[in-house]
Amino acid sequence: GLAAGVAGAASAVITLGIFVTLSLALGVTTRIQLLELAQADHPLLHRLQEEAAGTFHHSMMVGSLAERAAQSIGADALLAKVGAYYHDIGKLSRPGHFVENLQEASESPHNTLAPAESAAVIRDHVKDGLELARRNRLPHAVRAFIPEHHGTRLVTYFYRRAAESGASPEPGEFRYHGPRPATRESAIVMLADSCEAVVRAREDRTAGTIDSLVDGIFAERLAEGQLDECDITMKEIQQVARSFKSTLRAVYHPRIEYPQPTADELAALAGNV
Numbered sequence: 001g002l003a004a005g006v007a008g009a010a011s012a013v014i015t016l017g018i019f020v021t022l023s024l025a026l027g028v029t030t031r032i033q034l035l036e037l038a039q040a041d042h043p044l045l046h047r048l049q050e051e052a053a054g055t056f057h058h059s060m061m062v063g064s065l066a067e068r069a070a071q072s073i074g075a076d077a078l079l080a081k082v083g084a085y086y087h088d089i090g091k092l093s094r095p096g097h098f099v100e101n102l103q104e105a106s107e108s109p110h111n112t113l114a115p116a117e118s119a120a121v122i123r124d125h126v127k128d129g130l131e132l133a134r135r136n137r138l139p140h141a142v143r144a145f146i147p148e149h150h151g152t153r154l155v156t157y158f159y160r161r162a163a164e165s166g167a168s169p170e171p172g173e174f175r176y177h178g179p180r181p182a183t184r185e186s187a188i189v190m191l192a193d194s195c196e197a198v199v200r201a202r203e204d205r206t207a208g209t210i211d212s213l214v215d216g217i218f219a220e221r222l223a224e225g226q227l228d229e230c231d232i233t234m235k236e237i238q239q240v241a242r243s244f245k246s247t248l249r250a251v252y253h254p255r256i257e258y259p260q261p262t263a264d265e266l267a268a269l270a271g272n273v
Contacts, residue, residue: 029079029139037082037142044089044136054100055091058196059084061251065192069243070185073236080185083145086138087189090129090146097121115162119155119174126150126176144182149190151180151226180225184232188240191221195244205252207245214244 036042040049048056063084070080095101097109097118110118129146155174162169181187194217199210218241221227227237261269 029141031078033139034078034082034142037138038078038085044092044132044138045085047092048089052091052095052098052101054102055088055095055098058100058200059086059088061196061200062087062189062192065196065244065247066185066188068247069188069192069240072239072243073184073232075184075188079141080188083142083149083185084189084192086129086133086142087145087149087193088125088129089132090125090127092132093125093128094121098125110158115158115165116169116173119158122155122158123176145186145189147177148179148181148186149193150176150178151190151224152176152178153224153226180229181227182230184230184236187227187230187232190226191218191240192244194221195248199248199252205248206254207249210248210252211245214241214248 040046045056048059063081066084067077067081070077091098091101096106099108102108110121113121126147130143133143133146153176154171155176159169159171159174162174181190195214198213198217199205202209202213218237222237232240
């Protein structure tokens with residue numbers, strides 16, 4: 001009995017060791033690795049929550065959108081979710097330069113920067129994210145989400161600010177270096193990232209407005225050619241859009257306003273103090 005128990009335990013340890021060693025040697029990202037990275041107590045996610053809370057909650061929401069949408073088209077939902085969790089880790093380098101991390105009374109540091117300088121700071125979160133991912137040994141499949149979720153898009157806000165100032169900005173100075181999404185999962189995260197940010201920024205979050213915003217984001221990414229290098233189909237894109245709309249409507253559903261407490265409730269509370 002003792003020999004059988006030792007042999008069983010040793011077999012399990014050897015098998016797991018071979019599994020991990022082969023996955024590292026062949027560059028294969030396993031489900032075990034992804035499940036570990038999805039834990040909220042991972043050091044990078046813990047840092048994100050402590051140092052860039054707005055980015056953390058945005059990433060969690062993007063992960064929720066991406067996971068459900070990936071399931072709807074048969075893509076790798078776990079990879080999409082984990083990629084979304086880590087897509088913005090580069091913002092840890094300068095969290096205060098990103099609007100979601102600013103307190104309401106805080107002044108944006110971009111108020112003192114030229115649009116081109118601000119765009120360079122924003123673009124650097126991709127480079128910083130890749131460096132953090134390398135130092136923390138994130139799998140290549142997860143690292144890919146960091147540059148691909150922006151593709152080769154413009155840093156639109158600061159590009160338009162530069163144009164409004166009367167200058168003729170050079171698009172190359174305001175454009176991310178890419179590459180564009182190469183997988184369906186990466187494409188979903190790119191779309192989820194934009195949709196979550198745009199809907200969150202709007203005061204009007206009625207169902208009709210959410211649908212219109214999502215449709216606009218999808219049409220814009222298609223027109224820009226950002227989805228040209230991945231194997232997602234138009235039918236799948238439409239399904240992803242429907243999934244996003246459903247999830248966003250559920251998140252931002254209207255709530256009733258509660259009436260003021262009655263005199264009896266206030267008296268009862270006062271009596272309990």
